[in-house]
Amino acid sequence: ADCERITPAMLTLMALEQETIDRIVATVPGGARNVQDIYPLAPLQEGILYHHLAAEQGDPYVLKILFDLKRRDRLTAFVDALQHVIDRHDILRTSVVWQGFDTPVQVVWRQAQLTVEEVVLADAAGDIATQLQDRFDPRHYRLDITRAPMLRLAFAQDVVNGRWVAVLLFHHMALDHTAMEVVQHEMQAHLLGEAVPLAAVPYRNYVAQARLGVSEQEHEGFFREMLGDVDEPTLPFGVREVQGDGGNIEQARRPLDGALSLRLRAQARQLGVSAASLVHLAWAQWLGRVSGKDDVVFGTVLMGRMQGGDGADRALGMFINTLPLRVEVGTQGVREGVKATHARLTGLLGHEHASLALAQRCSGVVAPMPLFSALLNYRHSAGLASSSQALAGWEGIETLSNEERTNYPLTLSVDDLGEGFHLSALAVPQIGAQRVCDSMHIALDNLVESLEQAPSTPLNRLSILSPAEHRQVVTGFNTTGRFYPQDQTVSGLFEVQAEVRPHAIAVVQDGQCLTYSELNARANGLARHLVGLGVQPGDSVALGLARSIELLVSQLAVLKCAAVYVPLDVSAPLERQQFMVEDSGAKVLLTLAGMDVPEGMLRVDLDTVELDESADNLDLTQSAEAVAYIMYTSGSTGTPKGV
Structure with a gap:
């Protein structure tokens, strides 16, 4: 306790240079005489410190307990009992320092006084307990963990309810669930005027076990x-x-x-x-x-x-x-x-x-x-x-x-x-x-x-x-049955909607939007182009497109041709896409310029092809039970399976 300077040989749980030790000691009021020990953080303490530093505001590991004290003398007794526990246990007299050091360390102070703050709150502003909790809400309030103890008590008088309200804030770096029970037990003994029979166990024992026990390998x-x-x-x-x-x-x-x-x-x-x-x-x-x-x-x-x-x-x-x-x-x-x-x-x-x-x-x-x-x-x-x-x-x-x-x-x-x-x-x-x-x-x-x-x-x-x-x-969730005209096709139902609500917004993507009439006209233009390329009812048309307006236009156009569209996963390997194209018998591929897609069929780049858009729908008859599209699943054998 009368040490004037702490040297590297005095530290048994970590190796530090003299200059580093001197800078650590300088963070403690009273200097070397008030430093009891210096050692590294335990594993979970390191993780908690990370989250403390990463939090933009507040601290997820500051915990709080709210107390109702009937009289001011009970508040005084409470503080006295808590300070007695702080005096007994080194972890409650510990600070953590890290700025400017290669690794964070914890420093045990010989003496650390609990910070107790009285807050004057107005009854007119609402419930005193609520006001106190809001002021010290850990979502925006932080404890200074570079100072010991990592606890703080704030209290306010609640005149309306004839009581004092106190909030005890403590950092998870110092106390866990079991430790808080021990604190309450020792405070209880002090409040009853009893002595705690067993000596306090130094936290350094646990740090030594954690650091020097089972090897990292x-x-x-x-x-x-x-x-x-x-x-x-x-x-x-x-x-x-x-x-x-x-x-x-x-x-x-x-x-x-x-x-x-x-x-x-x-x-x-x-x-x-x-x-x-x-x-x-x-x-x-x-x-x-x-x-x-x-x-x-x-x-x-x-x-x-x-x-x-x-x-x-x-x-x-x-x-x-x-x-x-x-x-x-x-x-x-x-x-x-x-x-x-x-x-x-x-x-x-x-x-x-x-x-x-x-x-x-x-x-x-x-x-x-x-x-x-x-x-x-x-x-x-x-x-x-x-x-x-x-x-x-x-x-x-x-x-x-x-x-x-x-x-x-x-x-x-x-x-x-x-x-x-x-x-x-x-x-x-x-x-x-x-x-x-x-x-x-x-x-x-x-x-x-x-x-x-x-x-x-x-x-x-x-x-x-x-x-x-x-x-x-x-x-x-499976009550999904809805009435619809089952003798109609999807494209036919869409065309009715385009006629009834031509100016309603049908699709939006990245600020671009199309009305029902515009979407229908684009689909009609592409459908006529496909028919001109020889696409017949029942033929397969591959779609090498990501989720987009172009994909929706293409789906509608293929349906208007009474053909079958085959969506390709553009993020899948080309060999997998090639298999889908060949397995489905697709003769035409709709895509965009620059897209890397399978070869061996007629390719149409939708962003370069000129289409004759028209409000006139194609007059192709097809069965309502006809195939609309083929979807490929991964398949239980690893080979895509068309469904």
Whole structure:
């Protein structure tokens, strides 16, 4: 504590030059005498720092808790108790510095005073608690993490309701879910005038374990084996943005039914696996259904305390880590799926200190495409004992809200309460947090039922839909029957529309638009040109065009000739397009000048050919059952198949 200068030999967890150390020490008030330790960031801290720096405004990893304090003296007691916890734990006296350094470091201060700010708010401006939350909303408010502690308390008097309202902001870099429970437990002891019997566990112990334990080569070998052949991301509902600020995230919660909780635990015991393994499999199966995949990858939040050393269960700091887990949910039976998931999850725990960046590099998914966009956070949340003595410690202090945020578009947290379970979802609006909770409840119910009654049922046969949703998907969405004159052709119906609404807009592309009469006239001109080239009813005409107005004109023109159009995928290899042309017997190809298309037939470049456009329709009779077009699918053998 009386050190005048910190030297490289004093740092046991990282090697730094003297000049670098001096610059780091200069960031701490009081200099070397106030520096207790300097060491690198833990793996997940590095990821959080990245998102902190990447956020254009606000910070997705600043969390807040809102408190109701009945009297000013309870506010004073609250601050005193929190400062006592800060004094005990080094991670709460830690700052992070990175500017001008090769690698970010965290610096433990010997003394760090909690910033407490009183805010004067006007009752006339609305609810005081709402005003306070809005002012310190992490969507636009940031904590200065270069100063310790990475916490801040702001409070305001609420005269109308006869109380004080306080918001505690803390950075995820310093505290995770379990750590906040420890903070509350120690604050409770202080409020009751009791001493915490056990010494505080230094966070440096965990950093040492994470940095000096399993080698990077071992981590890489494990993740290459698991992810090496994964070349497509798992994106529920196609949502891929994982660099957001959490600003538009919805939240929803629901408990798991008591009976289902008991059945889930019973199945876990019978199979000799953890309840967490069943939940991970249900989540994988749910993701498989909403991403259209039988082989999924998602991020799972590991507590990091399994190998964190002695006392890690009561240590403060960022212990959790997010790592990818791959689960197959195709034709594999439910029981075998549970065992496979349990084995893979157990293996992953041996690498819980690996960095997410390393794991993602071991996959075949090329950056910046994310490997996954959904997380599962399975956490043990039995909670603190609510004895009358414990409640007495918090007398006059009530938690109003406890906000969670994330940069991922979808996170499901499953709280294991010892007997029951609670589901909490954070999701972007296009996914819907409540829908996630409800359908995950169904997925768990169907998984447990299959284990009980038909354990060999393929995983991809399990539903995540409620009966009402199933009826909507199978029946409601398929109620597409509409009356139309079935003795008419498509081109004939279009011609009627062009006559009835000639000046209505028919098609728009990149600012260019055509009315029905203009589109009909262009199609008539092209149809006459095709007839002049010898196109007969029933002949095939290939269309080498991207989605465009020209494509629509061409389709109508071919139909007006009573011919059959054959759309080609212009992004497909020429050999594949050539096969489609030859297989369909097309004699004419409609395209644009400069397009690279198959050869061996009459080519018409629509942007150079002169057409005689006319309002007069062709008078060609054809059956309403005649073929309109041939579409080529990929084919189960790899050879295109015309349908």
